[in-house]
Amino acid sequence: MSVTELDAVEAEAATEPRRVNKKELRAARGLLLPAVIFLVLLTQVPFVVTIVYSLLRWNLLYPNDRGFTGISNYVSALTSGDLWPSIVATVLITAFSVILSVALGMLFAILLDRPFRGRAVARTLMITPFLVMPAAASLIWKYSMFDTNIGILNWLSRTLGLPVVSWSTEHPMLSVVIVLTWQFTPFMMLILLAGLQGQDKGILEAAQVDGAGTWRTFTWITLPHLRMYVEIGVLLGSVIILQVFDPIAILTKGTGGTKTLAYLLYERAFIGLDVGQAAAYGVVTVILTIIVATVALRTLFKVFMAGGSR
Amino acid sequence: MNRSLRGSLVTLVTWVLVLAFFFPVFWMILNGFKPESVASSVNPKLFFTPSTEGYQLAMDRGMKGYLLNSVTAAVTATVVAVVLAIPAAYALSIRRVKNVENALSFFISTRFMPLAAVVLPLFMILKTLGLLDNIYVLAIVYGAVNLPVAVWMMRSFFLEVPFEIIEAARVDGAGLGREIFRVALPLVLPGVASAALITFIFSWNEYFLATLLTSSAARTTPPFLGSFVDGRGQFLAVLSAAATIAALPVIVAGWAAQKQLVRGLSMGAIK
Numbered sequence: 001m002s003v004t005e006l007d008a009v010e011a012e013a014a015t016e017p018r019r020v021n022k023k024e025l026r027a028a029r030g031l032l033l034p035a036v037i038f039l040v041l042l043t044q045v046p047f048v049v050t051i052v053y054s055l056l057r058w059n060l061l062y063p064n065d066r067g068f069t070g071i072s073n074y075v076s077a078l079t080s081g082d083l084w085p086s087i088v089a090t091v092l093i094t095a096f097s098v099i100l101s102v103a104l105g106m107l108f109a110i111l112l113d114r115p116f117r118g119r120a121v122a123r124t125l126m127i128t129p130f131l132v133m134p135a136a137a138s139l140i141w142k143y144s145m146f147d148t149n150i151g152i153l154n155w156l157s158r159t160l161g162l163p164v165v166s167w168s169t170e171h172p173m174l175s176v177v178i179v180l181t182w183q184f185t186p187f188m189m190l191i192l193l194a195g196l197q198g199q200d201k202g203i204l205e206a207a208q209v210d211g212a213g214t215w216r217t218f219t220w221i222t223l224p225h226l227r228m229y230v231e232i233g234v235l236l237g238s239v240i241i242l243q244v245f246d247p248i249a250i251l252t253k254g255t256g257g258t259k260t261l262a263y264l265l266y267e268r269a270f271i272g273l274d275v276g277q278a279a280a281y282g283v284v285t286v287i288l289t290i291i292v293a294t295v296a297l298r299t300l301f302k303v304f305m306a307g308g309s310r
Numbered sequence: 311m312n313r314s315l316r317g318s319l320v321t322l323v324t325w326v327l328v329l330a331f332f333f334p335v336f337w338m339i340l341n342g343f344k345p346e347s348v349a350s351s352v353n354p355k356l357f358f359t360p361s362t363e364g365y366q367l368a369m370d371r372g373m374k375g376y377l378l379n380s381v382t383a384a385v386t387a388t389v390v391a392v393v394l395a396i397p398a399a400y401a402l403s404i405r406r407v408k409n410v411e412n413a414l415s416f417f418i419s420t421r422f423m424p425l426a427a428v429v430l431p432l433f434m435i436l437k438t439l440g441l442l443d444n445i446y447v448l449a450i451v452y453g454a455v456n457l458p459v460a461v462w463m464m465r466s467f468f469l470e471v472p473f474e475i476i477e478a479a480r481v482d483g484a485g486l487g488r489e490i491f492r493v494a495l496p497l498v499l500p501g502v503a504s505a506a507l508i509t510f511i512f513s514w515n516e517y518f519l520a521t522l523l524t525s526s527a528a529r530t531t532p533p534f535l536g537s538f539v540d541g542r543g544q545f546l547a548v549l550s551a552a553a554t555i556a557a558l559p560v561i562v563a564g565w566a567a568q569k570q571l572v573r574g575l576s577m578g579a580i581k
Contacts, residue, residue, distance in 0.1 A: 027486050028401040032413060035398035035457060042428075042454035043420045049431035108331075111324040116317075122324065124565050125332040131564040132335060133515045135532040136553035139539070140338045143546055150350050150546060152337065182334070187575060194572045194580050232576050243424045246517040246532070250539055262426045262518065269430055270522060279430055286427045293422040 047286070053279035060273035073280035082264060083281070087288060090260040093173065094241045094292075097180035098234055104181065105188025105233065106226075112189070113196045123193075130186035138250035141179045142168055146251075172256030179247045188233045195229030196222070231299045238292050243285075261285040338557075341550035349547035364551030373552055376534040380556075383449040383520075383530055384513040390453030391460045391509045392502060399464035400490050404476055414462075421458035425518055433522055445528035451519060456509040459577055463508070466578030467501025468494060501578075504570030511560050531556045 057069040077083045112123050129137065145151050146167035154164045168175045199222065207217045245262040252258045254267065261281060269278030341349045343360040346367075398417075402410060432451065436442045471494050479493040495502070517532040524530065535556055538549045564571060573580055 031397035031401035031486075031490075035394040035461060036413075036416070038394055039417070039420050039454060039457060042432075042451060043423055046428035046431035046435075047423060049435075050427050053430055108327070111320070111327065114320070116321040116324065118325075122328045124568065126328050127564060127568065127571070128332060128335050128561055131511070131561045132338075132557045133532060133535070133553070133560065135515075135517045135535045136338070136557045137334075139535055139549060140334055140553055142539075143549060144337055144341060145334055149352055150354075152333075152354060155352070155354055182331070185331070190568075190572045191576055191580060194576070198580075229580065232579050236575070236577065239422050243426065243518075246536075249517070249521075250536055262424065265426045265430075266518075266522070269433075275430060275434070282424075282427045282430060285424045289422060289424050293419075
């Protein structure tokens with residue numbers, strides 16, 4: 001169905017009391033129901049329970065001292081001094097990683113869009129970092145790249161006569177951002193490359209015939225065309241990286257301003273055993289994600305409703 | 311500078327950058343084949359006598375069991391997600407459903423919900439039921455986490471099935487089941503495959519839930535790798551070997567299905 005046809009059907013449904021084929025409608029609901037029930041049970045119900053937990057005084061170390069406590073978990077979260085640094089860490093890590101991986105992804109997409117010998121191989125090698133298991137990637141970077149003794153980066157430093165740096169302890173935030181950027185650049189590259197290849201070649205040729213230089217063609221034609229792809233990449237990347245846990249747990253254990261909300265919750269719940277407090281952090285994480293996702297969802301819906309079907 | 315020279319220069323730069331980007335993976339694979347003393351030496355060595363010592367040590371640490379758990383979790387999750395996603399995606403594309411938009415935002419929103427928001431109750435409930443450290447339970451949770459993406463992707467494929475084909479089948483008196491599974495589904499098999507691939511990749515690589523919901527019997531590969539952080543002494547060869555084994559299935563699958571990957575990663579928004 002094309003977009004216009006879809007619109008027509010939608011309009012018809014809105015105006016006319018559609019000849020509702022009740023049987024058909026029931027069947028459609030029946031088809032959706034299993035998935036919806038499954039999702040409600042495994043994601044919505046637990047989230048509601050998390051909200052309830054966040055209103056409870058409940059530390060597993062004191063199992064008998066359990067009761068309703070209102071918003072005090074939130075109050076103590078706000079006043080404990082852990083929450084804000086954690087939000088800052090989460091937002092900074094997400095922002096830096098997403099911006100850097102989009103920029104690098106754009107560079108690689110442009111480089112790999114032009115024909116050259118072995119392009120397929122280069123492209124295949126380029127997407128690999130995204131496929132490497134994140135836990136493995138973090139470990140490999142921690143030991144074989146960042147390590148002060150056996151890390152390649154410090155071997156390079158020594159060879160060039162530069163000072164040796166203990167990356168994950170001296171620059172924890174940078175280390176985490178490097179690993180995430182390395183993992184997500186291929187993700188952005190794939191999406192942007194699809195955008196480049198989906199360009200109308202006729203328009204590009206016409207621009208060339210009209211004497212527009214490479215740079216002008218890029219900024220006036222290619223970039224506006226890529227906007228949608230950049231938006232999709234940014235929003236999906238943000239939503240995934242906002243939950244970042246693996247590189248924190250493996251590279252820094254939350255030290256040096258890298259304690260993201262997910263890691264903070266993990267610490268409170270599974271090391272501190274404070275369920276109520278941890279649940280409050282969980283709810284805060286959701287609120288933060290909703291703020292990012294609302295902006296993101298709006299974009300995605302626009303894309304999805306307009307061009308997504310065709 | 312003439313055109314072809316400039317072209318070769320750009321190609322050279324491209325290759326240098328690509329190889330630099332790939333280097334950590336190359337180094338991981340190489341280190342896995344080094345004897346421990348070579349891998350952990352301060353001066354990196356490119357040439358050495360290959361050894362399978364690292365792989366041997368990884369297996370000695372029980373890696374086979376963790377890999378089996380990972381396979382069980384990822385395959386089961388994929389089956390769960392695909393089986394539930396096919397009818398839902400079909401209902402959201404070809405058949406008219408009231409409030410399609412609402413249903414869709416519901417599906418997307420569950421994907422955007424951070425795992426942190428659901429893990430505590432899941433942990434408590436599973437603990438009460440004695441279902442912690444159960445690989446199938448972990449797999450079902452993975453299925454739920456990936457279901458929204460699967461529905462979304464498959465919907466974008468179902469939308470491309472010409473409606474006339476469906477109508478013709480209906481005129482011929484095909485029932486709902488026949489209409490979906492015999493008529494529409496064969497046309498969207500690539501879409502189903504890419505949804506399955508994405509679910510498999512995400513489940514195989516998942517670390518957070520695996521760490522919290524499993525301990526020994528159902529422990530998967532990512533938390534097993536994570537346990538290397540507390541390792542003492544020389545262990546780069548065994549770590550690299552273990553990381554290589556763990557990453558390999560997804561790398562190979564991803565290489566084989568590059569085309570589908572793009573559409574999968576963009577949740578179907580990009581063809």
